[in-house]
Amino acid sequence: MPPLEHQVKPRFARHSARASGSVIVVVLVALMFAATALIVFIEKAGNDLLMETREADAARLRREAQSALETTLAVLEEFRQVQGALRSPAEGWGDPLEFAGYASLSGAAVRVRFEDESGKLSLPTMDGPALVELFKSWEVREADAERLADALLGWMQPDYVPKTAGAPAPEDYDRGDTPYQPPGRPLRSFTELAAIGVANEFFYDEAGRPNANWHRFRETVSLYRYPAPNLNAAAPGALAALSRFDDGQQRRFAEYLRGSGPYARRGPGFFRTTDEALAVAGGQTSLAGWGVEIRALRIRVSVERGGARYELAALVAPPNGAEPVRPVEIRKRNGDRAGGAAQASASVPPPSAASPENRKTLDYPFTLLEMTENVVLSDEHAPDTTL
Secondary structure (H helix, E strand, C coil), X not given: CCCHHHHHHHHHHHHHHHHHHHHHHHHHHHHHHHHHHHHHHHHXXXXXXXXXXXXXXXXXXXXXXXXXXXXXXXXXXXHHHHHCCCCCHHHCCCCHHHHHXXXXXXXXXXXXXXXXXXXXXXXXXXXXXXXXXHHHCCCCCHHHHHHHHHHHHHHHCCCCCCCCCCCCCHHHHHHCCCCCCCCCCCCCCHHHHHHCCCHHHXXXXXXXXXXXXXXXXXXXXXXXXXXXXXXXXXXXHHHHHHCCCCHHHHHHHHHHHHCCHHHCCCCCCCCCCHHHHHHHHCCCCCCCCCECCCCCEEEEEEEEECCEEEEEEEEEECCCCCECCCCCCEECCCCCCCCCCCCCEECCCCCCCCCHHHCCCCCCCCEEEEEEECCCXXXXXXXXXXX
């Protein structure tokens, strides 16, 4: 029989090996958890750092865009004071930053583009016949065009009485699953078309999405109020509707303004008076209701530096230019119709002494109508700088 020590030693060695293996497994598991936690921490720290970097880049690009916008407005005001009005970038302010000798302090690429909102028809000033002519120019039947114009006017004008059969009356909106009343003021958004009877079928498809008519309407009319659209930026649809321009006249207009075709040598042009426009158009044409001045100008400033891009879009109006839709007195239509009781009216209260309307404000040469930031347009939808 072997000695006792020879009997215990192998058994002790086996227990020691198993203990060492368990320790290694525990260490490996701990290292795995530590590595996972480290990876998660690094990813989170990287994301936080990336967000902070983007926020810092956006803040720098935003300041750059605002500086370029102020420079652009200064150039526009200089041209307006010298020439009496703004008509077209062909006057010499098409590249305002180069004109002002603007240079980016951060080395960013800064670009300014223009879009003349007042080249569209002013919807708040359009009456029934003008709306009918607009829709007829889209090859809409006259009866349907009249009914559509009635629907829009019934929505925008208080106490409007429809003149065509099938046009929605104010009480028709009360009979729906969700009763509501026409606001009795011009549209503030093109999405309101979805709530207007007859119009919602014309401007939206069966799935409730804006159709081609909706987009065409948005490209042709403006929601801002101004006395006359600008011939120097007139949309083809607006010319066809308001002045019944044929395709040849519209082509001559476009060639004159772009400086192409027979006007290629003289470069882009603009009209100082409607008589100049009549000479280019030719034929028996009326330009009544048209003007040659910019009433609302959208300025798009894009700033790029490295991989970051920022865009600022501001719609401004010169003195005596476009005005937004303002609150108006709206008569309530839910009064006691059966008893013939007098309908109450709700008016906007006068501004108080502490209201913004009565505070001393900066005598700025332009009125800011809209401003959007970081709305980056693709090249397909970018506006033409030549208007």
